[in-house]
Amino acid sequence: MDDVWGLTERVESLRDLVANEARPILQGFGPEAASLPGIVNLAHYLALRHHDVRPLQRALMRHGLSSLGRLESRVLPTLDAVLVALAARAGRQSPVALPSSDAFFAGEARLEQATDLMFGPPPAHRRSRIMVTLASEAAEDPAFVADLVRRGMDIARINCAHDGPEAWRAMAKHVRAAGDAAGRRIAVLMDIAGPKIRTEQVLLAERKLKANVGDRIRLVASGEPSLFDDVRFAVSVSLPEMVTRLKVGDRVLYDDGKLQTVVTEVGDGMAVIRVERAKANGARLKPEKGINLPDTALGLSPLTAKDEGDISTVVECADMVGYSFVSRPDDLDLLDRELGAGGNGNPGLGVVAKIERPEAVKNLPALIARAAGKREFAVMIARGDLAAEIGFERLAEMQEEILWICEAAGVPVIWATQVLENLVKSGVPSRGEMTDAAMGARAECVMLNKGPAVGEGVSTLDTLLARMDEHMFKKTPELRALKSW
Structure with a gap:
């Protein structure tokens, strides 16, 4: 029984911690949202997930009470139900009441x-x-x-x-x-x-040329794309600000990551990117394909x-x-x-x-x-x-x-x-x-x-x-x- 009562105290402490830590989260959401049941439960969930409850879950498992891993829609009702069950096992008065069926499943509803x-x-x-x-x-x-x-x-x-x-x-x-x-x-x-940033005009040094690791691509903010030096690909883009705000070292991804590149050079209205990763047989550059900039703040x-x-x-x-x-x-x-x-x-x-x-x-x-x-x-x-x-x-x-x-x-x-x-x-x-x-x-x-x-x-x-x-x-x-x- 001592083990069960010790678990009861741990769950009760966690419940109090969640309720207390949720209050400032709710305040941050604003007074209108803070009164809505779904937002209240969200605050409780965020508070709970700031803590590692894996040891407690494992300790509860032996008693057939490991339900914390499915409490997304019912944080406090789940903790309350566990507390009631633990108190009954220990033969002591529960510190909380058992939630009704409607209250327990209200989040699902x-x-x-x-x-x-x-x-x-x-x-x-x-x-x-x-x-x-x-x-x-x-x-x-x-x-x-x-x-x-x-x-x-x-x-x-x-x-x-x-x-x-x-x-x-x-x-x-x-x-x-x-x-x-x-x-x-x-x-x-x-x-x-x-x-959405997309490619527009695409210029290739050779017909049906594919970009592979090590290839360089010239991006232009405006005007017709053009090739120079050993750059065999040139592309204009739908958002000129993209090119002008790139910095050396920024990543540029083409067509949901079919090409992953990094900026190696920036200049007046243009940037040069080098392919760091590509599909096994390379990727063909085409118009109207998406571009992602995970490192670039465009504002x-x-x-x-x-x-x-x-x-x-x-x-x-x-x-x-x-x-x-x-x-x-x-x-x-x-x-x-x-x-x-x-x-x-x-x-x-x-x-x-x-x-x-x-x-x-x-x-x-x-x-x-x-x-x-x-x-x-x-x-x-x-x-x-x-x-x-x-x-x-x-x-x-x-x-x-x-x-x-x-x-x-x-x-x-x-x-x-x-x-x-x-x-x-x-x-x-x-x-x-x-x-x-x-x-x-x-x-x-x-x-x-x-x-x-x-x-x-x-x-x-x-x-x-x-x-x-x-x-x-x-x-x-x-x-x-x-x-x-």
Whole structure:
């Protein structure tokens, strides 16, 4: 009994510590957010995760009480339940009351409600929704959209970096019609482009030349790209400030990291980068490919002039707006002001914050708190840009942490970038991407990009997510009866 009572004291001390350390966190979130249950639980979760509870978890395990590893949505209720159980084992009065079933699972209910409001009701056979990025043909071919809905698409994503307002209106119209025909609400997300840096003109010393380790590439801020000395590649970029703010030693990543380079020389309106890492056979430089600058502070607004012009169409057509390159809570205020400018207000329009940069990861709790209670809010783990910014080796760890933080706050998450990419592009999946897609079932939504076999991708993902839902809810195994043995 002494061992059990000692554990009771340790858990009680941890509970008091969490409650006390959460107070300044809540104060930092502001008075409006601090009164919301999801934000309160988020503060408790952040306070708890500032401590290493692994030894305590292991000590509790022998008593059948190791549930701390699944407390994201219910921090204090879990600690209270453990305390009650320990006190009963010790034959002593519990210092806290046992939470009711409703109180214990209130966080799960908040997340389910937020997900339904943001994404629409789920299909009967799975919890996670499927989002699909629409190709340009969706504007001209309503049958294409209807087929995606029939196969299991729940949300259509329109990428405002491509096409234009008339095409977007046509896509949204076809989505609404397909949803009506299927008797389902199919939500529309319109993703504004933000200050995405891309290659524009590309000049090669030889036709079909590929860049390999050791090759040098000249970047130009304006004008036509040109070659000089032993530099066999020259590229102009969509954002001139990018070139002028580079410093020697800064990393420059091309096309989600297919080339990793470092700046070796800067000059008047140009910079030279050297390839440090590349695919086995090199990479071909092409226009309209993304560039990431993990070491360079550009100080850019996440809203561009193009975005400001596109927002009126977003308000007209969409249920949600995807916000690229959001980094600070003030960025959310900037978007909200723009959404309400010129009579464009749409209080039902949800906001999806795309987590793409290290600043967004660091500020994620503050972003969630700033958005709380204003508009429906979700987070997209934009794994392509995020991996390029923080390093590929950290992506798996970071996507888990984002899932945990959002679950603690009751915020839905979209698992995005390269899901079933080989299947969508070629019709044949790789083994690894099937496992990756299955792991995405812990998010509230999984996104597929466009491709020739996207319909098959939707069908496959629909089946995969339904099967995984029988086995897992977030981090909790469901222990469905096994039938393979």
